[in-house]
Amino acid sequence: MGKSSKDKRDSYYRLAKEQGYRARSAYKLLQLDAQFNLFKDVTRVVDLCAAPGSWSQVLSRSLVAKTSNERDITATTEKKVADSPVEISSKKPKVKIVALDLQPMTPLPGVITLQADITHPSTLPLVLKHLESDSANVDLVVSDGAPDVTGLHDLDEYIQAQLLLAALNLATCVLRPGGNFVAKIFRGRDVAELYCKLRIFFERVTVAKPRSSRGSSIEAFVVCENYTPPEGFKPSLENPIWTGPTKKEDIAGQITEVSLEDAPSGRWVAPFVVCGDLSEWDSDATYQLPDTDENGVKRVSIDPIQPPTAPPYKTAIEMRRRLGNGGKIEE
Amino acid sequence: MKSRSYVGPVTSLAFLGDDLFAGHGSDLKLFSPSGSRFTLKWRKRVFKRERIQGIQFQAPSLDCESPSGIKVLLWGGKRFQIVQLGGLDEEIIKISPEDEIPAPDWIIHSTFLESKDGITKIALMTAHNTILTYKHDLTIPMAERFKFYPSPERCLLYSANIVRDNTQSNSNSLIAFAGTVFGEVLFWKVDASDEVPVQEIGLSGRYLSHEGSVFGVSISPDLKYAASCSDDRTIRLWETNYLSTNGQLNDCLEVKEPLAIGWGHQARIWGTRFLKSDKDEIKILSFSEDLTAKTWIFNKSSPKKSLVCTQTFKSLHSASGKNIWSLAVHPSETAFVTGGADSGIASWNLGKALNVSSQSGSVEDGPTTTIQETIVNLDEILPPTSSVPGKKPVKDEPRKYVALGSHAFIVAMSSGWLLHCALSSTGSKKWQKLGFWPQIKNTSALGMGKYEENGQIKYTVLLGDNTGKLLFLEANSEGLISTEVEEVETTWVQICESRPSDILFSNSQKDYNSLYAAVATFKPNEQIMLLQIQGATARKTLSLSPPETFPFTKILVHQRGHKRILIAGSRHGALAIYDISNGDETQAIQPAQVWRHIHDDESITSLEYKSSSSLRNDEDAQFKINFISTGRSGAYKFHTLSVNDTTAEYELSETNAVYPAAVPRVESYQILQHEASNNSYEIVYGFWGRDFVLWNQTLKIEAASYDCEGGNRSWDFSFGPTDTARNDGLFVFTKAKKCHIVQFSNILHDPLLQTPFHGRELKALAVSPATLFPYQIIATGAEDTVIRFSYVNPQTSELNLLTARKTHTTGIQDLVWSSCGGWLFSSGSIEEVYCWRVNIEGPADIPNGASIGVVKEAAYDISTDSLPDLRVCGLDVMTVDGENGRHVGFLLGMVRSDSSIKLAFYDITSKKFITVAEGFYKTSCLLQICFHVTDHGSVLMFTAGTDGHVTIWDITGILIESNMTVGSKHIRLDRGLKGSSPAKLQQEQWISCQSFHQNSIKCLEVFDKGEDEVVMLSGGDDTAISVACIKFKRGEASGKGEIERSASKLIERAHASAVTTIKVVSSVDQPHLEFVSSGVDQQIKKWSLKIAEYFTEVTTEVVEDVYVNIPDVAAICLVESTVGSKLVVGGVGVEVLDL
Known part of the structure; x- marks a missing residue:
C-alpha cells in the first residue's frame, strides 16, 4: 500500500506527517493528556522505550518549546540543537525530559536521549544523574513500549506485561510521591491481574483508550495517578517486583497471587475511559480526502518525517535480492 | 457451560x-x-x-x-x-x-533431573533466564519444593533449552542455552545436584550476531553444538565449547561469529532440532512462520560457513494460514510431525531429505505418496530410419498418448508408429509395436474408452488418420486383445470427410457398457460424427451439428430408458445438449440448448456423470441428470440438468462451484474410494505453473506434484482402472521430444493426524436456521480470507467440515444467513460483498456422507471511486416475499468503515444486487447493522459504530418508494422494483441516536419480544454491556415509527476487557431472558435479565462464568442438536460448549 492510500486509511498517519511527528502514536499521548491533564506542573519526565521518539516529541513540544508552526521549527531546530538541548530548555530551565531506549534514537530538542536497558540496575543512577538529582523526584513516567508480537497470545501478553512491570519498577525508583505513571497495556486474558498490581502503588488506576488507538487493537493505556507506595516498600532495580523471583525468598510470593481488599482473587478491573473528542479523527474509519486542500492546492502525500526503523530481517531481504533465484537461497 | x-x-x-x-x-x-x-x-x-x-x-x-x-x-x-x-x-x-x-515465573523450558531419593525432581528455566529446581514432594509446603539458582544475567527470554550433561554419569549438571528478546544467545551451566550448594554463577558464553529476537535454541545431543533461530530469518550454528568453560564469574566467552548461517526461510523461524549427525556433517530441522519446515546440512570440512538447505517441506497446514508452532521427530528419524496455528497435525517423511545422495527414483512402501519417473529413449525401440536412403534420418517423437489405467499406455509417434507400453510396479517396461501407418503421421486424433466385460477392464482405442479414416482397436493393459497386428490393417473405416482433430469418449455410467465417441475435425463448422461403439466396431453412427463457435472438447452421454442425452463441452466454456435418442445417419442432430460462459470463456476439460433422479420411475418424462464439469477457468462445478421429455425443455442449474487455488488449470475431478481406509476423497488434477498437481480436495492438501514444465504439451493421465488400484496413477507426457513416464502410488495417502481449521483468527460466525437441515450449518469466516462450512457432530461435539471457499481476497468481516438457510452473504475489506447459494447435495443426513454445494452467485458492485481498505464491517438481511408468498429476494444492509450504509435488493431470479438506498451516518466507522420489522409494520434499522452510539432508522418509506409493501413482520415485492436511482438515507429517517458506549460497539443484538417490543443488547470496547428495552409505535402525524417508551441499563466492567459478542440464548416464551457474552478476557458469562412491566426496573445477574481457551473471541453462536444446545465460540480457534 502506497503512502497516499495509507493516508486515507489512517488519518493519524497523515496527521503525524503533516505535523512533523515521528509516529502516529504521538496523538495517543496528546489525547491522554487532554483527558487526564498529565502535563500540568510537570518539570521532570522519564520516557521509557522511547524510540522512535514521538512521545518525547510531544513532551518536548508541550513542556519545552511551544510554537505555532511546529513542523518547520522542529525540522530545523532538530539539526541545530541536537547536541545542545540545554539551549532550548533554558527557556523553561526547570524542565527535564529523559528518554530511554535500547535502540539509538535521533536527538530531540530539550530531550536527553539515553541508550539503556530499563531493567538494568545501572540505568537508575544514569537516569538520576541526567535528572541532576539524587533522589526520586520525577513527576511523570511514560512508556509506549511493545514487544515483537509472535501470534501466541498468551506469550505476547506475558512479554508485554513484563515490559510494563519493568517500566513500573523503574517508575517506583524515580517517581516522587504523588507522581503519575502512564504505560501501554494489552487488554488481554489476564489484564485484571496487572490492574490489581498497579493499584497497590497508585491511588487511582484508569485504563484509557485514545481515539487515535485503533478499536480493533487490544492496546490501551493505564493511567496511574498519585504514586503512593505501600509503607515500608523499598524500590530497587536489583530486586524488581513481579518480574520473576530474584532470590530464594521471592518464590513464596510469586506463586501466590497478589490481592487487594476489594479484589481478593488478585483480579480487579480498572475503570475504562475513552480519551479524545468525538469530533476528532476516528482511527478505524476510512476517509474520503478531497483532492485539493482548503486553498485549492492539489493535495500531495508527504513523506514520513522519519522512515521506519530497519526491521531485523533487513539483511535477509538483501540476501534474497542479491542472490536472485526467485527468492530461493538454497544452493 | x-x-x-x-x-x-x-x-x-x-x-x-x-x-x-x-x-x-x-x-x-x-x-x-x-x-x-x-x-x-x-x-x-x-x-x-x-x-x-x-x-x-x-x-x-x-x-x-x-x-x-x-x-x-x-x-x-x-x-x-x-x-x-x-x-x-x-x-x-x-x-x-x-x-x-x-511456578514462580513463566516457564520457557523444563527437564527431568536425576533423583537419588526416588522423589521426582525437575529443573525449570524461566523467562527471566533463571533456573529453578522443583522436588515433587507433596508433604512439604509448595514454596519449599523449589530451589533457586541466581541468574548470571536477568534478561527477558523468548526461548531456552536446558539439558542434563549426559557426558558426566549420574549427574545433575545442567547446560542452558537461552535466546533473548534482544537477539543474544546466552550459555551457562548449573550443577543442580542436591549436595552442591547454590552459588553465584557467571555466564559461560555469549553468542552475538543475530539481528532480531531469538525465538528458538537447541543443543545437539553430543552437547558440542547449539543452533539458534530468529526474527532475522536465519539459523545460526554455534560451537558450545562446553568443556572448556567453567562457569566462573568474569570468564564469559564472547562469540561474534557463528560456525555457519542458514538463509532461506521467508519469515520468522520458531524452532530448530538437531537430527542424528555423523562425523562430517551436522543435520538440522527447522520450522517457521512461513509455513515450511526445512532440513539443513553443515559440512564440517567445507570452507563455506553455510548451512545448506537440503529440502523444504511445503506446508500441509492451511496455505493461507500462518505458523507451524510445534514439531517432533520420530525416534527412528524417518518421519516428523508438525502442529500448526490452524489446529492441524501433519506427518512428513524424512527419509529422502536426510539421504541426499540416494536415488530419487525408487518406489518405497512408505506411508506417503511416492513418485517414480522415467525418461524413455524411444530410439532403442524404434531405431532411427531414413525414409529416403542416404538422407539424414528424421527424428521421431511421441505425438499423442492414451493412458490405459495406471500401468499401461499407448503412444502414437510422429513417424506413424503406434506403440503399447506395459509397466510393472517395479518400473520395468514392456513395449509392443502395434503397427506402422504412414497415413497417421503427426496425428492428433487418438481416443480411448474404457469398459468392463466379464470382470475384465478393456479399452477401445480409436486412431484417426489424415484422410478421415478411423482404426478401431481393443486393448488391455497387456496389449492388444484378440487381434493380430496383421489383421489390424483391415479395420480402417471412413468416418469423416476430412482429417479428424480429436476423438472424445464419453465417460459413461457404470452399468452402461456401450461406449460413445465423438469425432471432430479441423473444420470449425463441420458436423461432429458420433459413434456408438461396441468392442472394436461402431454399431451406429450419428452426426451432430455444432453450435456457433463451439469446438467440442468433451462429451457425456446419459441413457435413461429409451432416452439418450448428450452433453457437450466447448473450448469456450459453453455447454450444449443434444437429444440423440432417435437420430440417424441421414440428418444432423441440432443442439437442443446451449449455455455459454459456464467456465467463463475457458476450455471445458472434463464432463463426468454423478447421479440421476426422477420423481417417480425410470420411464418418467421428467428427470434430472447430475454431472460434474471441470474447466481451465480453474473450477470444478456440479450441475443439475432438468429434462422435461414431454415439452423437450431443459433447465441447467449450478449446485456447487469450487476453485481449488492449488490447481488453477483444472483438468479433471474424481471421487475416489481409498480401499484400505474406506474413506473417499475428492481428487482434482491439473496444472499449476510448471507442475502437474494431484490435489486432494477433501483433505485440502497436495497429494503429489511433478514439474513437467507446464501443461501446454501432449500428455495423458489415468488413475488405476479398478477400485483397488485407484490409489495409483500414470502421467505420460512429451518434453523435449522425449516420452516421460511418471508413476504415482499411494495418491490417497492421508498425512493428517488432525484436521486443520482456519489458518488465522476467526472473525465471523453464523449459523443457518434449523429449517432445512437436520443439522445446522455453521459458516465461519477468518482473517485467512476463507469461509468454512461445518456442522457440530452430535457424537463428538466437534466441528466437522463440509466445504470451504477461498474466494474473498481480504479477511472476512461478517457473515449472515438468509432466514431460509439457502443463501449466505459475506463481506470483507475493499468493499467485497458476495452472495452464496447453499444447496444440499445428496441425502440431507449429513453425518452419513452427504455434502453441501456452494456457489458464489453474485458480487455487490464496487463503487468507482473506491477507497482503499474500505471495509464492509456489518451485514444484515431480510427476506422479501413475492406474490405467492415464496421469497423473491432479500434486502441486504451493509455498513462500512467510511460511515456509509448501503441497502440492496438481491433478486434470486436474475442473481443480481440492485441498490435500493444509500447514505452516510456521520464520518465515524460503522460496525453493526440489525433489521427489525415491527408488528405494526415498520421496518427499522439499527446501526452502531466506533462512536458508541446506536441509531435507529425507519426505512419503511424507502422500501415503499421502491415498490415494496410492508406488513406485520414481513416485506413483499409483488411487481418489479421501482426507481432507477437509489433513495437517500439521511437523518430524517432517524428515530433516535443515542450513546450507549464510550467507544466502539463490538456487538449488537436486537431481540424481538413481540408486541412491538425489543430488547437491544450491546457490548463495547469499554468493557460494558448495555441493555435497552424499547417499545415502538407508529407516529400518528408522520407515519414513521416512534419510541413509545424505553429503559436502559449499563453494566460497567461486565468483562475485564472488550466485550466482543452477545447472544440471546433463551426463547421468547421463557420468563426471564438469558444471554451470553464474551470478550477478549476469554470469559463466557451467562446473564439472566429481568424486565419489570412498563420497564420500571431492569435487573441483570451473572448466572454462570466460565473460561474458554480462545484468545480474541470474536463471535458466539447457538446450535441446536439432538444432544442439546451447544455454544460455538470462535476467535483464535473454536470451542464448543454445552449451553
Missing part, C-alpha cells in the same frame, strides 16, 4: 516411541499408530487456563520398552504438571487440572 471440543493452535508435540503426545490448548492428546495411520486415543485436560507449551518424558531406564513407569512433564505459562503414565490406556492415566503446580 462445559467445554466439549476445541480447535486451535497445536503448541507442543513429542514422541514416546511410536506414540505421539500433542498439546492442544489445555488438552493433552495421545495419537497411536494403527496401520499406516495415527489415530486419536484420548484427550485429557491438563491445565485450567494455560496451553501446553512443552512435553518431556523420563523413563526409569534408558532402554525401557513399556510406557508404564514413564513420567511426563508438561508445562505452559506459569503452570506445570508431572504425570506418572502407568500405561497408555485412557482408563489408566489419571490427569486432572486440579493437580497443576504454579
Whole structure:
C-alpha cells in the first residue's frame, strides 16, 4: 500500500506527517493528556522505550518549546540543537525530559536521549544523574513500549506485561510521591491481574483508550495517578517486583497471587475511559480526502518525517535480492 | 457451560516411541499408530487456563520398552504438571487440572533431573533466564519444593533449552542455552545436584550476531553444538565449547561469529532440532512462520560457513494460514510431525531429505505418496530410419498418448508408429509395436474408452488418420486383445470427410457398457460424427451439428430408458445438449440448448456423470441428470440438468462451484474410494505453473506434484482402472521430444493426524436456521480470507467440515444467513460483498456422507471511486416475499468503515444486487447493522459504530418508494422494483441516536419480544454491556415509527476487557431472558435479565462464568442438536460448549 492510500486509511498517519511527528502514536499521548491533564506542573519526565521518539516529541513540544508552526521549527531546530538541548530548555530551565531506549534514537530538542536497558540496575543512577538529582523526584513516567508480537497470545501478553512491570519498577525508583505513571497495556486474558498490581502503588488506576488507538487493537493505556507506595516498600532495580523471583525468598510470593481488599482473587478491573473528542479523527474509519486542500492546492502525500526503523530481517531481504533465484537461497 | 471440543493452535508435540503426545490448548492428546495411520486415543485436560507449551518424558531406564513407569512433564505459562503414565490406556492415566503446580515465573523450558531419593525432581528455566529446581514432594509446603539458582544475567527470554550433561554419569549438571528478546544467545551451566550448594554463577558464553529476537535454541545431543533461530530469518550454528568453560564469574566467552548461517526461510523461524549427525556433517530441522519446515546440512570440512538447505517441506497446514508452532521427530528419524496455528497435525517423511545422495527414483512402501519417473529413449525401440536412403534420418517423437489405467499406455509417434507400453510396479517396461501407418503421421486424433466385460477392464482405442479414416482397436493393459497386428490393417473405416482433430469418449455410467465417441475435425463448422461403439466396431453412427463457435472438447452421454442425452463441452466454456435418442445417419442432430460462459470463456476439460433422479420411475418424462464439469477457468462445478421429455425443455442449474487455488488449470475431478481406509476423497488434477498437481480436495492438501514444465504439451493421465488400484496413477507426457513416464502410488495417502481449521483468527460466525437441515450449518469466516462450512457432530461435539471457499481476497468481516438457510452473504475489506447459494447435495443426513454445494452467485458492485481498505464491517438481511408468498429476494444492509450504509435488493431470479438506498451516518466507522420489522409494520434499522452510539432508522418509506409493501413482520415485492436511482438515507429517517458506549460497539443484538417490543443488547470496547428495552409505535402525524417508551441499563466492567459478542440464548416464551457474552478476557458469562412491566426496573445477574481457551473471541453462536444446545465460540480457534 502506497503512502497516499495509507493516508486515507489512517488519518493519524497523515496527521503525524503533516505535523512533523515521528509516529502516529504521538496523538495517543496528546489525547491522554487532554483527558487526564498529565502535563500540568510537570518539570521532570522519564520516557521509557522511547524510540522512535514521538512521545518525547510531544513532551518536548508541550513542556519545552511551544510554537505555532511546529513542523518547520522542529525540522530545523532538530539539526541545530541536537547536541545542545540545554539551549532550548533554558527557556523553561526547570524542565527535564529523559528518554530511554535500547535502540539509538535521533536527538530531540530539550530531550536527553539515553541508550539503556530499563531493567538494568545501572540505568537508575544514569537516569538520576541526567535528572541532576539524587533522589526520586520525577513527576511523570511514560512508556509506549511493545514487544515483537509472535501470534501466541498468551506469550505476547506475558512479554508485554513484563515490559510494563519493568517500566513500573523503574517508575517506583524515580517517581516522587504523588507522581503519575502512564504505560501501554494489552487488554488481554489476564489484564485484571496487572490492574490489581498497579493499584497497590497508585491511588487511582484508569485504563484509557485514545481515539487515535485503533478499536480493533487490544492496546490501551493505564493511567496511574498519585504514586503512593505501600509503607515500608523499598524500590530497587536489583530486586524488581513481579518480574520473576530474584532470590530464594521471592518464590513464596510469586506463586501466590497478589490481592487487594476489594479484589481478593488478585483480579480487579480498572475503570475504562475513552480519551479524545468525538469530533476528532476516528482511527478505524476510512476517509474520503478531497483532492485539493482548503486553498485549492492539489493535495500531495508527504513523506514520513522519519522512515521506519530497519526491521531485523533487513539483511535477509538483501540476501534474497542479491542472490536472485526467485527468492530461493538454497544452493 | 462445559467445554466439549476445541480447535486451535497445536503448541507442543513429542514422541514416546511410536506414540505421539500433542498439546492442544489445555488438552493433552495421545495419537497411536494403527496401520499406516495415527489415530486419536484420548484427550485429557491438563491445565485450567494455560496451553501446553512443552512435553518431556523420563523413563526409569534408558532402554525401557513399556510406557508404564514413564513420567511426563508438561508445562505452559506459569503452570506445570508431572504425570506418572502407568500405561497408555485412557482408563489408566489419571490427569486432572486440579493437580497443576504454579511456578514462580513463566516457564520457557523444563527437564527431568536425576533423583537419588526416588522423589521426582525437575529443573525449570524461566523467562527471566533463571533456573529453578522443583522436588515433587507433596508433604512439604509448595514454596519449599523449589530451589533457586541466581541468574548470571536477568534478561527477558523468548526461548531456552536446558539439558542434563549426559557426558558426566549420574549427574545433575545442567547446560542452558537461552535466546533473548534482544537477539543474544546466552550459555551457562548449573550443577543442580542436591549436595552442591547454590552459588553465584557467571555466564559461560555469549553468542552475538543475530539481528532480531531469538525465538528458538537447541543443543545437539553430543552437547558440542547449539543452533539458534530468529526474527532475522536465519539459523545460526554455534560451537558450545562446553568443556572448556567453567562457569566462573568474569570468564564469559564472547562469540561474534557463528560456525555457519542458514538463509532461506521467508519469515520468522520458531524452532530448530538437531537430527542424528555423523562425523562430517551436522543435520538440522527447522520450522517457521512461513509455513515450511526445512532440513539443513553443515559440512564440517567445507570452507563455506553455510548451512545448506537440503529440502523444504511445503506446508500441509492451511496455505493461507500462518505458523507451524510445534514439531517432533520420530525416534527412528524417518518421519516428523508438525502442529500448526490452524489446529492441524501433519506427518512428513524424512527419509529422502536426510539421504541426499540416494536415488530419487525408487518406489518405497512408505506411508506417503511416492513418485517414480522415467525418461524413455524411444530410439532403442524404434531405431532411427531414413525414409529416403542416404538422407539424414528424421527424428521421431511421441505425438499423442492414451493412458490405459495406471500401468499401461499407448503412444502414437510422429513417424506413424503406434506403440503399447506395459509397466510393472517395479518400473520395468514392456513395449509392443502395434503397427506402422504412414497415413497417421503427426496425428492428433487418438481416443480411448474404457469398459468392463466379464470382470475384465478393456479399452477401445480409436486412431484417426489424415484422410478421415478411423482404426478401431481393443486393448488391455497387456496389449492388444484378440487381434493380430496383421489383421489390424483391415479395420480402417471412413468416418469423416476430412482429417479428424480429436476423438472424445464419453465417460459413461457404470452399468452402461456401450461406449460413445465423438469425432471432430479441423473444420470449425463441420458436423461432429458420433459413434456408438461396441468392442472394436461402431454399431451406429450419428452426426451432430455444432453450435456457433463451439469446438467440442468433451462429451457425456446419459441413457435413461429409451432416452439418450448428450452433453457437450466447448473450448469456450459453453455447454450444449443434444437429444440423440432417435437420430440417424441421414440428418444432423441440432443442439437442443446451449449455455455459454459456464467456465467463463475457458476450455471445458472434463464432463463426468454423478447421479440421476426422477420423481417417480425410470420411464418418467421428467428427470434430472447430475454431472460434474471441470474447466481451465480453474473450477470444478456440479450441475443439475432438468429434462422435461414431454415439452423437450431443459433447465441447467449450478449446485456447487469450487476453485481449488492449488490447481488453477483444472483438468479433471474424481471421487475416489481409498480401499484400505474406506474413506473417499475428492481428487482434482491439473496444472499449476510448471507442475502437474494431484490435489486432494477433501483433505485440502497436495497429494503429489511433478514439474513437467507446464501443461501446454501432449500428455495423458489415468488413475488405476479398478477400485483397488485407484490409489495409483500414470502421467505420460512429451518434453523435449522425449516420452516421460511418471508413476504415482499411494495418491490417497492421508498425512493428517488432525484436521486443520482456519489458518488465522476467526472473525465471523453464523449459523443457518434449523429449517432445512437436520443439522445446522455453521459458516465461519477468518482473517485467512476463507469461509468454512461445518456442522457440530452430535457424537463428538466437534466441528466437522463440509466445504470451504477461498474466494474473498481480504479477511472476512461478517457473515449472515438468509432466514431460509439457502443463501449466505459475506463481506470483507475493499468493499467485497458476495452472495452464496447453499444447496444440499445428496441425502440431507449429513453425518452419513452427504455434502453441501456452494456457489458464489453474485458480487455487490464496487463503487468507482473506491477507497482503499474500505471495509464492509456489518451485514444484515431480510427476506422479501413475492406474490405467492415464496421469497423473491432479500434486502441486504451493509455498513462500512467510511460511515456509509448501503441497502440492496438481491433478486434470486436474475442473481443480481440492485441498490435500493444509500447514505452516510456521520464520518465515524460503522460496525453493526440489525433489521427489525415491527408488528405494526415498520421496518427499522439499527446501526452502531466506533462512536458508541446506536441509531435507529425507519426505512419503511424507502422500501415503499421502491415498490415494496410492508406488513406485520414481513416485506413483499409483488411487481418489479421501482426507481432507477437509489433513495437517500439521511437523518430524517432517524428515530433516535443515542450513546450507549464510550467507544466502539463490538456487538449488537436486537431481540424481538413481540408486541412491538425489543430488547437491544450491546457490548463495547469499554468493557460494558448495555441493555435497552424499547417499545415502538407508529407516529400518528408522520407515519414513521416512534419510541413509545424505553429503559436502559449499563453494566460497567461486565468483562475485564472488550466485550466482543452477545447472544440471546433463551426463547421468547421463557420468563426471564438469558444471554451470553464474551470478550477478549476469554470469559463466557451467562446473564439472566429481568424486565419489570412498563420497564420500571431492569435487573441483570451473572448466572454462570466460565473460561474458554480462545484468545480474541470474536463471535458466539447457538446450535441446536439432538444432544442439546451447544455454544460455538470462535476467535483464535473454536470451542464448543454445552449451553
